[in-house]
Amino acid sequence: MTTVDSGVLTRCVEAATLAPSLHNSQPWRFRITGRAVEVYADPSRRLDALDASGRELLLSVGAALFTLRLALRAQGWTPEHVLFPEPGTPNLVARVEPAREATPSETVTALAAAIPRRHTNRWPFAAAVVPADAIEELTRAAGDEGATLTIAGAVSRDAILGLGQAAERRLRADGGYRAELGRWTRPARGRHDGVPPTAVGPWDALERLPLRDFGLMHAQPWRTSERFEAHPTIAVLATHGDGPPQWVLAGQALQHVLLVATRLGLATTPISQPVEIPEIRELLTKTATGRWAQMIIRIGYGPPAATTPRRPLTETLRDESR
Incomplete structure (x- = not known):
């Protein structure tokens, strides 16, 4: 089995942290173990008044999961993932593993390039119709x-x-x-x-x-x-x-x-x-x-939107591969 460089996994996790979340709460944690990246929900960052059920928390974690999968594909790997792999650990939302090497398509490369440019835009949009x-x-x-x-x-x-x-x-x-x-x-x-x-x-x-x-x-x-x-x-x-x-x-x-x-x-x-x-x-x-x-x-179609801050990886990632 081809070895995956831990630096690749770290870069993909860093991309995943750019996902959207309710009030930019960033309610996720990651753990690199061997070839896998585990994606966790962080219940301490759930918004109690708005999200008592945790639905929007899991939407946010899902957005980070998709971004992680896309980043891996852009790095030349076909990812496989399993949702809630350990029933006794409900905060472990997904385990993602790069299964095999694959040259990324132009579509994947272009979509991954949009990750750092995606921002919520709260400004007026133009009257132009979306094609x-x-x-x-x-x-x-x-x-x-x-x-x-x-x-x-x-x-x-x-x-x-x-x-x-x-x-x-x-x-x-x-x-x-x-x-x-x-x-x-x-x-x-x-x-x-x-x-x-x-x-x-x-x-x-x-x-x-x-x-x-x-x-x-x-x-x-x-x-x-x-x-x-x-x-x-x-x-x-x-x-x-x-x-x-x-x-x-x-x-x-x-x-x-x-x-x-x-x-x-x-x-x-x-x-x-x-x-x-x-x-x-x-x-x-x-x-x-x-x-x-x-x-x-x-x-x-709207004007450029301001970015929102992101927590450093030292707060969101635990790397056990080294």
């Missing part, structure tokens, strides 16, 4: 991971935005939510997680888009009020079934979609408020077919 071929590619990316991505029509879009606004209002009224949001958005020197002021973006002057109201937490006199696009492209990411394996699957599909969008020059904003309140999430779920909404994504 049908781009929509088809994004839909296919979700399907490749076993999920579905459905672009909302005009009526569905307005309904989803209305549900998002209702969810945001309910969340704002929750003192626990406000306190939690404050902990993850309060500026702090040298902090390597959370959402810094530079990544917050402006207010929506018409308050149509259910963007997270970070401004509630601390004064931001610099934050402008701007008009956002009147007819945003809104997509619903869904899975068949709703449990920990499906949540991890949804996270992988989410990151695949976001990276394809980045490669195509599209900006994206994951919108999670409508799926954070169970009663509202059920309205987005097709119970007859067993399709559960896992995330709402806004897609379009």
Whole structure:
């Protein structure tokens, strides 16, 4: 069996830490042991007020898992992974192993190059329509991971935005939510997680888009009020079934979609408020077919977005291969 250089695995883990997560909480840990990389959920970084079930935590870990798999492919390895390989260790979400060497395709190389360029964009998007071929590619990316991505029509879009606004209002009224949001958005020197002021973006002057109201937490006199696009492209990411394996699957599909969008020059904003309140999430779920909404994504053409910090590998990786 061909030996895998531990430096390759370390670089792939470092790429995985660039995945998106709720409030940039980065709720993951990694362990390199032999040829394998183990991906763990870090329950100490779960957001209690927003994510009591741990669903969004596992979406975040799933996004990191997909990024790790992609990084390995870009390094010339075909990865194999097993979800929840040890039932007695529920925080061990996946074990990933480079199975065999394989020259990366141009598609893999281009997608991996998008990893450091992908950022949540909370700024107004242009009025330009997202082309049908781009929509088809994004839909296919979700399907490749076993999920579905459905672009909302005009009526569905307005309904989803209305549900998002209702969810945001309910969340704002929750003192626990406000306190939690404050902990993850309060500026702090040298902090390597959370959402810094530079990544917050402006207010929506018409308050149509259910963007997270970070401004509630601390004064931001610099934050402008701007008009956002009147007819945003809104997509619903869904899975068949709703449990920990499906949540991890949804996270992988989410990151695949976001990276394809980045490669195509599209900006994206994951919108999670409508799926954070169970009663509202059920309205987005097709119970007859067993399709559960896992995330709402806004897609379009936007200005460059600021990066968010990442924790150093010394905090997230344990290397037992040396």
